[in-house]
Amino acid sequence: MTNPFAELLNLNNVSHGFREAGAWRGVLRGVNLRIHSGEQLALVGQSGSGKSTLMHLIGGLDVPLSGEIYFENTDLAAMGEPARTLWRRQKVGFIYQFFNLIPTLTVLENVLLPLELNGTPASIGRQAGLNLLDEVGLVDRAETYPDRLSGGEQQRVAIIRALIHQPRLVLADEPTGNLDAATGEQVLDLLDRLVRAKGHTLILVTHSAEVARRADRIVRLVDGQLALEA
């Protein structure tokens, strides 16, 4: 078991931007953030403030232009692409606003994919997958393709998929942004329950103050920098 007070993530002066039509546009301007293992963090900010960009950097999908991101004292940027991918598939689970299930895989196959990528044969993970699906009431849809599911159902599958391989870090980018309030509530409850039960660390991007309030801590992105919310 990991030390609950150990520092999991350390963002040190992270800056990032994009080049568009030849001109640079800074999005993140020196972001500093420490996150402890097991912590639940809500990230808020205006649309276009750079929340998704930051999540991508934390998830190792991209590397910051300057600054460092340490995950358990390892600099993500220093890892190199292949190593970062291996790291990501073991340690990180992603959940998106749009559900990002693989349309060519059944619900169960979608859930088992991270296990397989991590070297666990599908036959072994199968029961765990079915159990999780059962927990969210979708076990009878295991062999269905995602496009037959409703948005809420898809998001529940996406959550299971993000958690099945026991990642240290779960990144959820507006997981309820696409759902009605009631369904969003259900999905968040599920996420909350599963994350807390396993002690995962969660970073959740949201526009809803109500949702943010569930978190241990709320940070706001303003002008490319983080500010702590009361």
Place this chain on the structure above:
Amino acid sequence: MSILGRANRRHFVRHPLQLILAILGVALGVAMVVSIDLAAKSTHRAFALSMEALTGRYTHHLTGGPMGIPESLFTRLRVEAGLRETAPAVEGYIGLKETTCHLIGFDVFSERNLRSRFVNAARGEEGMRLLTEPNTVLLSAVSAQRLGLKPGDELKVMIDNRPHQLILVGYAEGSMPPDPVLEGVMLADITTAQELLGRVGWLDRIDLVLGEDPSLDMKINALLPEGVELISAAGRQSATQNMTAAFELNLRAMSLLALLVGSFLIYNTMAFSVLQRRELLASLRVLGATSRQLLSEILWEAAALGLFGGLVGMGFGVLAARVLLHMVTRTINDIYFVLTVTEFMMDPWVLVYGVFLGMIIAVLAALGPAIEASLTSPIMTRARSGVEGSARRAIPWLAMMGVLALLVATGLFAVNLDGLVPAIAGVFLLLLGYGLLSPVFLLGGVWVLGALGRVSWGWLIRLAVRSIGATISRSGLAIAALTIAIAVSIGVGTMIDSFRGSIAEWLDQILQADIYIAMPASTPRLSPPLPDGLAERLGSIPGVDRVSSGRRVFVSTSKGESELLALDPPYLDQPGFRFKDSDGKDLWAHFPELRGVFISEPYAQRHRLAVGDRLVIKAGKGSVTLPVAGIFFDYRSDQGLIVIHRRLYNELWQDPTHTSLGVYLKPGADLSDVRSELDRRLSDLHLPLSVRSNREIRDISLETFERTFAITQVLRLLAVGVAFIGIFSALMALQYERRREMAVLRATGLTPWQTGGLVLLQTGFMGLMAGLLALPLGLMVALALVRVINLRSFGWTMDLSISVWPLILAVGLSVLAALLAGAYPARLAMRTSPAQGLREE
């Protein structure tokens, strides 16, 4: 199968049409290569077998002389030189049912003592029957079976257009099992054959088995009459094989072209299948699939597609090869000699190589897109504009490579390198370079139309045109493929038209007489002489102005055995040839006094001769050295020929016979009157003469020309067909990607018809662009084919003639192909339900 693999594999299950198109793309590419290769190999083998049947296992042959070899030489060789292992032969071609057989008259007694092909026939009882019974022949068992004939049957055959009755007494194999080498071979006793072929007293060949003794050569040479030559079997075989080398090379070039178009198609389909899955791949990357995993996934998949497509293509290829073989054989029979063996040969290597080719090209084609898809960061991969952004960034680089390729191609054409290979490479670079440049042209076209659209055209057109520019990674490829295919079609078509035009013009020039008379040649090399005094008999027909004569023989020269034509043109004011670098008036006017030769362009090209060079010819009275006085354009043979005046020929050979006569009418004389009188006078001779008006000869020649190029025409259509599938799959892929956009448009208020119209407008515009872009490229290809490829492979210069209609037609074809390819996607777009389209994300 792993889940990761399944995720990718099912992409194709969900898009079966894409899968079918991808496989079809590989299959067609492979089929084209395999079929041409198989046909070429079969022809090659047919050729070798025909040669082997001819040459047997002798070490040397005697051939030559204007009339062939006098029979007496055979006896002298045996008696005076003491040669035992000698066998005489007379050969000719005869028609039996719908096939042509190779009639070989052989000496049963000589053959018995030699280990020849015919030893079994000679030793058996049927050999004796050939000797003792008149008009008896043996036929190869393979041919007999094919024609449903058995010993004892009467054969109705045509020799020199005259019917004959022969009796089949057995098989050429004797009592041995059927031998495919003998296919098409008919054997007769030498005396029978001489009578049938009108060659009494003459032989075509004496085959010899000579030991190592060098003095033997001297002894034989001393016995030989002028013009008859001793050559080794190997030499003879290679000389004839050289003949078809250019033809085979052309076929090979065709198969390379097929490969190019085929690989383009394969590249297209593979690139699309990867591009289409970018989102899927990105999701997998986010979940932690490594670049390498995805790369190998895609490459394995490409290999599997390639393998499957290759296998299907192999099947198509074998089927197509049979048709092609038929056409190729016919072409060879028309322009070179009769191939009696027509058996289809299955070369397993070609098949293995075809399938491998499919796999390798599929993998290579997928490599670029696969690497790109697996290397881009997962976030960038997700953005559609990212793809287009990098595609747009690639355009200048591609264009630069294109310009480079065009420069190298121009260089290859300009530096007159020897051989066909650099020329063919030049054509490929030309196509490739232009293809690489086509996205630039396309964007230019989009820009121009966009600018125009602002003025007056509807928003629908603007929408259609703009989205082509926005999806350049797909539309660019599709247009490049279509452009290349249409250009090849234009190029080859223009080349054939130019060729036909040059030949027609040439025929008009050389066919100056009104009626031509000759003995039909039953052997490839010898034209039988016409009866003496025929010219005088015809000259007295009312309405006839002059009668000219021609004598065609094969002679030995310092450049090897060559065809020589002796002419005495009656009118010296009108050159009978078109001369290179000279209007020929002067040359022609002094032709009768000329102590020199005219040579045809292919002859000059083949032997590197120029005006003023000297040629040594073995004549009846010994060798003479004659200067080349002029080079004329001539399309009758790619081996070339030498022309001298009849006076000089008579002086050198003392051979008064003619092989052809040309009858010139008086102005105002009626052709049909003269012809019927001529027919009446000739009918007394009871000879199988061929009498043809210049019109008929012209028509027959052009018909032969069309047959020769039938195969080219078929391949040309195939190339367009392949491109059609390419553009179809491109449009399907585009449509699939744009279904959301279409749904948004539908939801915004576009009617189904407008949606369909939008798609058709787009594809029509793409077709138009491809057609217009293909025009200059097509003409460049035509120029390269006419000025470089044909000149180097056959030695034929021809005038490039460009007609407007085929060009307009080509553009029309391009638009039509694109519209047809767009029809199904347009229907799909019309039926897109806005709700469904928007939901799928």
